[in-house]
Amino acid sequence: MSDKTFYVTTPIYYVNAEPHLGTAYTTIAADAIARYRRMTGHDVMFLTGLDEHGQKIAQAAEDNGMSPQEWVDAIAPKFKAAWDMLGVSYDDFIRTTEPRHKKGVQAFWTELYDRGFLYQGNYEGWYCVPDETYWTEEQLEDGKCPQCSRDVQFIKEDNWFFKLSEFQQPLLDFYESHPDFVQPETRRNEVLSFVKGGLRDLSISRTNFTWGVPLPFAEDHVTYVWIDALLNYITALGYGGEDHERFDRYWPADYNFVGKDIIRFHCVIWPAMLLAAGIAPPKSVFAHGFLLTKGEKMSKSKGNAQTPASLVERFGVDAYRYYFMRDVQFGQDGSISMESMVQRYNGDLANDWGNLVSRLLNMTEKYFDGLTPAAPTAEPTDADATLLAIAGVLPEKYEAAMVRLDYVSALEAAWDLIKECNRYIETQAPWTLAKEGDDARLAAVIYNTLEAVRISALFTAPVMPNTSADVWTRLGLGDITAVTDIAAVAEWGQLPAGLRVSKGEPLYPRIYEEA
Ligand code: ME8
Secondary structure: OOOOEEEEEEEEEEOOOOOOHHHHHHHHHHHHHHHHHHHOOOEEEEEEEEEOOOHHHHHHHHHOOOOHHHHHHHHHHHHHHHHHHOOOOOOEEEEOOOHHHHHHHHHHHHHHHHOOOEEEEEEEEEEEOOOOEEEOOOOOEOOEOOOOOOEOEEEEEEEEEEOHHHHHHHHHHHHHHOOOOEEOHHHHHHHHHHHHOOOOOEEOEEOOOOOOOEEOOEEEEEEOHHHHHHOHHHHOOOOOOOOOHHHHHHOOOOEEEEEHHHHHHHHHHHHHHHHHHOOOOOOOEEEEOOEEEOOEEOOOOOOOOOOHHHHHHHHOHHHHHHHHHHHOOOOOOEEOOHHHHHHHHHHHHHHHHHHHHHHHHHHHHHHHOOEOOOOOOOOOOHHHHHHHHHHHHHHHHHHHHHHOOOHHHHHHHHHHHHHHHHHHHHHHOHHHHHHHOOHHHHHHHHHHHHHHHHHHHHHHOOOOHHHHHHHHHHOOOOOHHHOOOHHHHOOOOOOOOOOEOOOOOOOOOOOOOOO
16 A cells, blocks of 8 residues: 555535535545546545534435435435436445444544533524534624525524633634644635634534434534534544544545635534544645526525536536536636537547547558557657657646646646647648658558547546546557556557557547527
8 A cells, every 4th residue: 555645525414305516526526636647646535425424414315205304315326326426436425323423423522521612601692504613793784694694593492512712822823833734725714804803613513413422421412514514524434433543544644625615614613523532633624616507606505506416417527527628717616507518529529539549540550450569660740749749748747736636727727738739740740641652651640640649648537537438448548547646657659569440439529509
């Protein structure tokens, strides 16, 4: 096992409804970096899962005439099926109703209790069930939830509290000494000004319903669902259980990926909880933006959410993944539309990538009986040198983009090579070389383009794993998912001679219909 570890997580999604484009977006982004890190030789742990407790879920179950457990058991497979359909290569899938999680939550409470960070008090204030968030009277806007504008409930309960207010300075010190903790920069500023504004103690238990993890020292209280949920990132690794080998190995996480809607939980409450328990916070919380359709946040509650399945049916899995990673800058809001999806598909995928592979394999079939020619021995021409140079800088450019989670630039770097391949074929015109009987140059041109396509497939693999595996198979190469040193495998000249290539169906048949 590699000693370089990489641990990335998605939020655990509420099981009040089925997965949609927004939740799929975070999950695909996490999948792409997880896949890439496996290709750079990291021992990767990629966690996703479900947030199954709390009032909102209990309510959804009741609305559907089921017990909460029946309800979550009915919805959970839909998430797994959606992620399987989207090629999400998670290493673990946690559900907060699992015994391993409950045990970890209780161990955490015992730790905080022993350390003196919990006390009993009365809570009086407002609560937004859809957001599972407490609000004070002053925070409400026109008497509604300031976040989602929906109705709030007044609650008055005996609760247990976490001394969050004691963590203002420790958090500010932590942000100072860990400048990469909150990403991107704009989010960091938002978090800093929030914490500087002062922190109140946090109610961490509820008594007016039972669908949650009981506090070990007060069994009539169930854990506030957000605390329950945040702990998944460590309970999945065995925190609080007998076997914490995975916890020792992977914690602290490299990234908690979240949407910008939930940064206060992840960048304020979460690190404070961990500091209180004597556990290191994650190295980084990366907050991405919202997918907007016609200028509005797409969400389950607004009813403007589409299912990933409907788009996958139309465009295919890899095109789906490509579109969201290529068209929306990770960290910023991005508008998505059917028009731009069709455009990306036809332009980048059908024309640039799919067409290149088809033409090239056709020519290999036609001119070389479907066998890869040998690497050229003649001096490279200027055109060859340009192609080689672009292939040569790709690993570094790609890595530089991926350490910033800049998927757009990473894909652009891969496309620099794909586009150059197309230019190269046009300018070198293998069909003319064939006509003129210049066999040596023809072999050189075909070899070089095949080699560049082999390399392009490596760097498109994290986002488009199926197509890349397919391209490698068509080239007669082995299993691309077995690559653990992408930079070494991408070194020029490794395509063997005499491999049998196969043409196959077009990778991305053009879409003609109107958006
Ligand atoms: O908040 N654009 O779960 P959730 C982009 N259970 N991403 C979006 C999106 C949009 N329009 N809509 C949703 C929860 N998301 C808690 C999390 S974690 C310890 C507990 C994504 O089902 C985004 O990642 O409401 C957001 O953070 C997440 O879905 C919220 O999912």
